[in-house]
Amino acid sequence: MILPEAFEKRMKEKLGNAFPAFQQALEEDTPVSIRLNCKKWKVFNFPQTVPWTTDGFYLEKRPKFTLDPLFHAGAYYVQEASSMFLEQAFKQHVDLEESLNVLDLCAAPGGKSTHLASLISEDSLLVSNEVIKSRSSILAENMCKWGSGNVLVTNNDPKDFNRLAEFFDVMVVDAPCSGEGMFRKDPGAVTEWSEENVKLCAQRQQRILMDVWDALRPGGVLIYSTCTYNQLENEDNISWLLDQKEAESLKIETDPQWNVTAVEEKSQYSYHFYPHQNKGEGFFLTVLRKKGEWQPPSTKKKSKKSLLQKASKQEQQALNGWLKNEDPWAFIKHKDTLKAFPKEKLTQIEKLYKNLRVVYGGTELAELKRKNIRPSHQLAMFQSLNKENFQHLEVDKKTALQFLSKGDLQLHELPKDWALITFEEIPLGWVKRAGNRLNTYYPKEWRIRMDISSENY
Structure with a gap:
């Protein structure tokens, strides 16, 4: 790999004698890793774990994920x-037993958001934001497949969060950056790199941090990360923020075997990952706590009509048995759909709907069609789905991929009415009997588009 001259010079100064090992690592294959959704998948066997997380595992080689039904099932x-x-920043500096409001500001395509959703409690609320509209739809799809239910996906500029003063307990800002840590994974990042672009990225990152700072409550935690190595976008930006605002840098305890490069300078703590030291790509992370005392807002009686109208008793009764536990959820009717929202977060969710552009919120359980009620695909993906309440048809991989491609299904038995298609006992979506055939209700826009006819199952 031919590195930009200015980048190579800087990394030689930064790494010293370790630079040849760093350069050699950039020529090696990119490690492949996955993080499990243990609320859905409990039977697995992976020999090598990602040591700084509970549910992360390395794969020996990169499979065709598109041809794995479990990938589509979340x-x-x-x-x-x-x-x-x-995960270490969260577990060491956030009380995960609390009911939290969490913001993932630059969330697409959803890696960190799905991770956060697995870490926070069921009565917490995660706002996953993406400023680019097309990417926000991809984010919404991935959050739907993950199926935690206590997530809102928004499509807003960072400055829009100024409307939500002291709303969030935790913010994650995985800032757009020059992408130096992705050189091995994305060769295009090498050709796009320039010192001028590094400066532009640093300026953009400062704007983002200032735009959202007021939405973090006093005592709240800000986690800032990039996938780049340079000091300008990393330590210098955090030093700049600490000069502008009242905050303290927080230390993360690490295991020496992880080979994480911890940097401490003037009570500022930061953490670097390098491909010659860690089995992964380049990464930077730091944690700040906003200083000050915080008083939770007083609960006031609502004077205006609620945006979130509760479903009628009759509509709620139609959903009896659909969820494993109905207690955490409020059933809300919106037009001709019934949704589940976290019951304890309705006031905060209303505020978000009033101030932000919400792309995806809650979990759509059913569509109301005249006197009929039709289960929604989001329900099939929901971690709280009580699948035992529905007929479910376990299928092999070939049939699962036909379903995910919206192809014709050949089943040994036809369901009585609605049924879940499952693979390795994990739901993929709905089918419905129509006479002697099946109608498939997998979302058209999510279907597998590649040719699966020649695959060896």
């Missing part, structure tokens, strides 16, 4: 291993 997420270090 049983795991394909995520770069170094970025899973986010």
Whole structure:
């Protein structure tokens, strides 16, 4: 790999005698890692774990994920291993037993958001934001497949969060950067790199941090990360923020066997991952706590009509048995759909709907069609789905891929009415009997488009 001259010079100064090992690592194959959704997939066997996370594993080689039904079912997420270090920042500096409001500001395609959703409690709320509209739809798809239910996906500029003063307990800002840590994984990042672009990225990152700072409550935690190595976008930006705002840098305890490069300078702590030291790509992370005392807002009686209208008793009764536990969820009717939202977060969710552009919120359980009720695909993906309440048809891999391609299904038995298609006992979606044939209700926009006819099952 031919590195930009200015980048190579800087990395030689930064790494010293370790630079040849770093350069050699960039010529090696990129490690493949996944993080499991243990609320869905409990039977697995992977020999090598990602050591700084509970549910992360390395694969020996990169499979065709598109041809794995479990991938489409949200049983795991394909995520770069170094970025899973986010878990340590959370576990060491956030009380995960609390009911939290969490913001993932630059969330697409969803790696860190699905991770956060697995870490926070069921009565917490995660806002996953993406400023680019097309990417926000991809983010919404991945959050739906993960199926935690306590997530809102928004499509907003960072400055829009100024409307939500002291709303969030935790913010994750995985800032857009020059991408130096992705050189091995994405050769295009090498050709796009320049010193001028590094400076532009640093300036953009400062704007982002200032735009969202007021939405973090006093005592709240900000986790800042990039996939780049240079000091300008990393330590210098955090030093700049600490000069502008009242905050303290927090230390993360690491295991020496992880080979994480911890940097401490003037009470500022930061953590680097390098491909010659860690089985992963380049990554930087630091944690800040906002200083000050915080008083939770007082609960006031609502004076205006709620945006979230509760479903009628009759509509709620139609959903009896659909979820494993109905207690955490409020059933809301929106037009001709019934949704589940975290019951304890309805006031905060209303505020988000009033101030942000929400792309995806709650879990759509059913569509109301005249006197009929039709289960929604989001329900099939929901971790809280009580699949025993529905007829479910276990299929082999070939049939599963036909279903995911919206092809014709050949089943040994036809369901009585609605039924879940499952693979390795994990739901993939719905079918419905129509006479002697089946109608498939997998979302058209999610279907597998590649030719699967020649695959060896």
